[in-house]
Amino acid sequence: MAKSVDQTVDVAIVGAGIVGLGHALAAIDRGLSVVVIDRGSVQTGSSIRNFGHACISVQSGAAQVHADRTRELWLRLVEEAGLWHRADGGFVVARAEDELDVLREFRARRPDRVELLSAEETAASTGTGPGVAVGGARLLDDLQVDPREAVLRITDHLRSRGVEFQFGTAARTIRSGRLHTTRGRIAADQVIVAVNYDVDHLFPELGDRYQVERCALDMLRVEIPGLRAPLRGPVLTGWSMLRYSGFAGLPSLGRVRERLHSGHPAFAALDVNQMYTQWRDGSVIVGDTHHRGDAVDPFQRENAFDELLDATASLFGQESRRDLRVVERWQGVYASAPEEFLVDEPLDGVHVVSVTTGIGMTTGLGLADRVVSEIYEPVGA
Template sequence: MTSDVVVVGAGIVGLAHAYAAVRRGLSVVVVERDERARGASVRNFGHGCLTAQSGRALEYALAARESWLALAKEADVRVRESGTVVVARAADEMAVLEEFAALRGDQARLLDEPAVRARVPVGDGVVGGAFLPLDLRVDPRRAVHAIAAALAGRGVRFLWSTAAHGIGPGEVVTSRGVVRGRRVVVAVGHDVDRHFPELAEWRRVRRCSLHMLRVADPHGRTVDPAVLTGFSLLRYGGFAECPSAGAVRERLSREHAELLDCGLNLMFTQLPDGDLTIGDTHAYARTPSPYRAERLDELVLAQAARLLGVPRLRVRERWRGVYASAPEPFLVETPADGVRVVSVTSGIGMTTALGLAPAVLDDLLD
């Protein structure tokens, strides 16, 4: 089996490279160890969190936005231009949003308290917020499967339930035989160390484990935008550029030390059936513990209930997401001629992969 490009991994990063290659008129084979994508690409909020990024991440995110909108027309992928509401529940959080809006212009619109409540259901203590109109929403449980189906319809050959045993110049040795290609892209997320352990050690790749939950909507209300909070201001580069961000971190460290220790990014999105995806916590290790601490779920549930202004939430599902983490947000390396190892090492694969992939292919095919 021979193609122009062999992609190892059918998560969003691998599919982004397959999509970029097909748009160049290249033949593609995708090798995936499972019978369908089941990792970080489906265990997320379905949130294209474009506006809060900075630097290269913002550049890739804005490019990815155009590809997501193109996919909405080319494939059975529902992409919603619903934006994001950032809820401020303290004066220092509102100060960050005011500074951010001054930096970004039309990319961020300030909201007063009534305007926040008109867009999203929230409890007491809201002082204002901001609306980020460029951000996107997709159904995380369906989007990557729809993209894979669309690519298969355009001639991409998928080898599902096929393990990659060896990767080298011009070929991938799999459990179904040798697949040859002029170029090879390895997009296996946090499993970089399974194929290239020295590279993973050098780039200090770890696994980030997230506690996430699906809960019944307590309000029975349609919530179009994604919803972020003051905890989110500490996790995205765009907000970190604002001078007031330090005051938010200092206050939250003083008032909610346990929540910062578990890396809480309090946010939620709504699934198509009305349920809410809430989360999430962050823990880092090369080999995460297999045990889920109930205390982390309790913290997420308590804070999400407070945000929504209800006494408790009814849990439908719980899961742990895992993604690659490293000091730099993107890993792009060349372990052999014609081979690129690519991983989004910052938890923003759905946001940036479709913008990152064309840049990688430009270099790989040069």
């Protein structure tokens, strides 16, 4: 057990997920002294439980601004922290004409961010089965990282640059200029609270005001022995078109929604975003369902996994889910609210920052950079 601490820093950060790490990076870049606390003995939150898909090309509004900056920062961290990554873009598989129409409309809206692919090109880039894709698209700016590796390497990298990490240390109370932890008191000019959905534990009134809920997701990692081609990048489907804001308002989207929801009621009830990323060892991350509420039901239902596995077997041209070997199952949780981001200063010098949709790997580093830029001068200003 570490002894209680009593120290003074410029910036104290609560939470060592990608959002907290992004703030630490932005602060250390400005030559500030930084301490990051996390209640876990290592990071086990959303930032290691996700697909590792920086879904840059299909955002809009503020999310697009944060995503574009996040892309720059990921590529910088690839170099500085030695992160594994894929930068061939993301891929959307269209399995019906209306999905292809959405992709054509998206291309007309964002010609710089997407290129359309033939059915053959789509299958060759995504490993989908014969006759599955009628066409597709490459999302040019998307990146893939390995979240489990990235979080640890970024932590080591920041530590080597002088950021102090205190794990196994929870925030108890937060006041202007002062953070009381389970291991002592830290005096800090600025306190940044990046605790994801647990914002309501520390600032219940903010949780209420922003209507923050917990969104729980069922995830799997599988081996697909009969996979026809490696996945060149993250793979999205028609279900993803219903989710990302960059597709919102496209004329053909309503037809896709109606067809998918009426044809696949079980999938619709599970609120699935059918998507995939492939690990370096060839295994494939499969997801994901969404259940929202104040509390997370810890009991994952097998029917959700069956639905995901059936759909995966069908997409990749396998006879049945028995052709897939499940390597891992897990539950992820992220903050969910009507607005995409919660950025507030409930007390002078205390900043609460949470990505309140499931796009923290896409936007978190850029959002953090913006928050720190608004407190201090931008780097080089």
